[in-house]
Amino acid sequence: MTTESVNFKEIIDFALKNDILNLDDVQEQMTKKRRKELLEQHTYKIWQGTDSRYRTYVDDSTKPAGRRMITKTNEEDLLDALIDYYDLHEQEASSKSLTLETLYPQWLDYKALHTNAKNYIRRIDSDWNKYYMNTDIIHIPIKNLNKLTLDTWAHKLIQTYSMTKKQYYNCTIIMRQALDYAVDLGVIGNNPLLEVHIDGKRLFRKVKKKPDHTQVFLTDEILVVYHIAWEHFSSPNKLFHKLSPLAVLFQFQTGVRLGELCALKYSDIESENFIHIQRMFRYETNEVVEHTKTEYSDRNVFLTADAKKYIQIAKKYQKQLGIKTEYIFSTTAEPLASWSVAYLYKKYCEEIGIIKKSSHKARKTYISALLDGKVNLNTVREMVGHSDERTTLGNYCFDRNTEIEKANLIEKALAC
Incomplete structure (x- = not known):
């Protein structure tokens, strides 16, 4: 077997199985790499005060000077605090840019955990491809999906596809439950789709009962x-x-x-x-x-x-x-x-x-x-x-x- 024929996953699996690779060492190297990256992007000086404690500043728009001080007993603790600070800011930045397109796969995996009906999950994915894929709504940041935006989207959806009440309910499960999921993740505070009202008597296509x-x-x-x-x-x-x-x-x-x-x-x-x-x-x-x-x-x-x-x-x-x-x-x-x-x-x-x-x-x-x-x-x-x-x-x-x-x-x- 040549080196080229062995993929990276096989190498890692072999190393773990044979105790060649120590996960603690890997974690330590990752932490060191992360700290190095932070020091390169951290614009404020890190110094040791007369009390031997280590200090630096981080951006904080809530403070008059636009920054706040972090103080720790030793430099390692200070770097750990910086990692937490930048990780939190990255998460906040990510949540601000999170769209339905990026959330959908994560939500679908979560949804699949709560049902044994694989056909139901396939039907949801089919609805995604038909009603959501290649539409503008999935590219809008979820934080910007307000009642007016979703009201317009929902009514256009009904008119475009001449939907029955059942069709509308089934296809909007994705938007409705994905936004509920976003609430659980803390991305948004409430589900704005729940505020949208549909006048079913006027808008939904009437279904004539089939002949007996x-x-x-x-x-x-x-x-x-x-x-x-x-x-x-x-x-x-x-x-x-x-x-x-x-x-x-x-x-x-x-x-x-x-x-x-x-x-x-x-x-x-x-x-x-x-x-x-x-x-x-x-x-x-x-x-x-x-x-x-x-x-x-x-x-x-x-x-x-x-x-x-x-x-x-x-x-x-x-x-x-x-x-x-x-x-x-x-x-x-x-x-x-x-x-x-x-x-x-x-x-x-x-x-x-x-x-x-x-x-x-x-x-x-x-x-x-x-x-x-x-x-x-x-x-x-x-x-x-x-x-x-x-x-x-x-x-x-x-x-x-x-x-x-x-x-x-x-x-x-x-x-x-």
């Missing part, structure tokens, strides 16, 4: 899907994930998220009628994590008679083939592959000739069915893992009836 038939499986569609999925499981085929059709049927009976469905274990069945949802499969990193999407998603879901049946059939199938696994719908020791379920939804929709509807639409169908069945709203909210019933009603409540069924219900409701 695109968001849920209608009553006639779901019957066909049930039939196809059951036939798919029952008939001889070379489907690698043989239990995935049962997983589809189970999802319609429980409304669990796809990641939760894939990670279900027999040990989660904690009582005769309920299954504990407490983990999920994360497809971005291909791993099972021992928590759900939010704290409200850790919940108990009622098992219908059909849901219990699908579990028993899966268990029987695994036993017959000698499959040893803790996962309910898997045919291996690993969790059920999420793509295998997603593929079946696409396949079944194509077979019955309807628009593509995902596993999330099955979750919406489940919630809408419970509400149609007059299950208490709070019970529905708890079982699907929502923190607020407004989320349940606003985003998951759709009419599952066909046009003919709607017409009949309206006629019946208005009949004299």
Whole structure:
């Protein structure tokens, strides 16, 4: 191995590992170098008084003469005090010039420490590249970001991208939380973005709720899907994930998220009628994590008679083939592959000739069915893992009836 082929880090690592390099010596040399640099830039004389104490001046705009004296017992202590003084001034100068562009990487690292959702961090970085990169706002010193500057920036942002309320909230997380971080660092005293008011009713783009038939499986569609999925499981085929059709049927009976469905274990069945949802499969990193999407998603879901049946059939199938696994719908020791379920939804929709509807639409169908069945709203909210019933009603409540069924219900409701 030649010297050229060994990089600097390898040399340092080797030296530390073999006690060739003493960190205390390195620190001492760094301190000496720093002191030498200070003496070269320090414009005031250092002298020893008649009392044998060492003195010098440093700049201080709060004093009448524009300077103040530092006095120490020995020269080494005086130089240490000078190092502290100049370090503090460098930090103050750095904070005055600190911009969002330079703060963002530091804040993002800090943000990443507080979440296990890597996809969330990637989404934030995507928003940075789309809404912040190459804009003037990121070059303005954070100390100069006042209410007026941020008010103008926020309103231009909304108009330029014709933003919905949700889009605006998501993309301004960077500015809002980075400024909170700057407050914690002591760079600024308060977050000026919190003073900016947005008239949402006038400015935000209104979002029209998508047609019901695109968001849920209608009553006639779901019957066909049930039939196809059951036939798919029952008939001889070379489907690698043989239990995935049962997983589809189970999802319609429980409304669990796809990641939760894939990670279900027999040990989660904690009582005769309920299954504990407490983990999920994360497809971005291909791993099972021992928590759900939010704290409200850790919940108990009622098992219908059909849901219990699908579990028993899966268990029987695994036993017959000698499959040893803790996962309910898997045919291996690993969790059920999420793509295998997603593929079946696409396949079944194509077979019955309807628009593509995902596993999330099955979750919406489940919630809408419970509400149609007059299950208490709070019970529905708890079982699907929502923190607020407004989320349940606003985003998951759709009419599952066909046009003919709607017409009949309206006629019946208005009949004299």
